[in-house]
């Protein structure tokens with residue numbers, strides 16, 4: 001469990017938010033950071049639909065999160081039908097859970113999509129050269145073109161994937177933050193209001 005010394009002195013919402021920002025920043029940079037692969041939730045036919053994604057960007061000012069996806073993946077049509085989305089993060093060493101709610105936008109052929117495409121390695125671009133996820137197949141399939149199964153595409157080959165590449169970005173509307181500790185858990189709620197003020201509350205864990 002978490003070191004108890006931090007529980008012995010009073011803490012402000014501001015300090016908790018600073019720690020959240022620190023870990024979201026690190027998560028975009030460090031492949032092994034537990035926040036690097038959050039669970040991302042959409043609504044599909046009135047039911048929650050969850051899957052793991054890779055966190056690629058985090059912006060603090062007007063807080064926003066983003067990941068990459070294939071434009072043909074079902075989550076795209078789910079977001080178009082209902083842009084209310086959520087992310088769940090858990091850091092086992094920090095004993096820190098974040099439940100983030102937001103509204104998603106889909107980016108293709110714009111500055112953000114271009115910036116992220118340029119930052120995407122050839123090996124990762126291979127996914128976008130292949131077929132969209134969640135298509136039925138009569139046999140086990142990687143969805144990749146046969147000639148790319150065991151190698152990285154060339155830069156030129158990778159460019160054919162650009163038409164399938166999308167960035168999903170979500171404006172953060174609230175963060176429910178749970179910190180576990182032997183001396184009692186602590187839970188705080190941050191809500192971004194329309195006037196850009198942050199409402200901050202304590203909740204029972």
Ligand SMILES: Cc1cc2nc3c(=O)[nH]c(=O)nc-3n(C[C@H](O)[C@H](O)[C@H](O)COP(=O)(O)O)c2cc1C
Nearest residue numbers: 037051052053054067068069070073074075133134
């Ligand atoms: C560790 C891990 C990372 C993943 N990262 C992504 C990602 O960044 N974007 C993505 O679209 N799918 C990613 N996936 C695959 C999704 O979890 C999911 O299987 C796929 O996108 C199809 O989802 P959908 O049918 O809900 O659109 C990842 C899966 C795992 C296990």
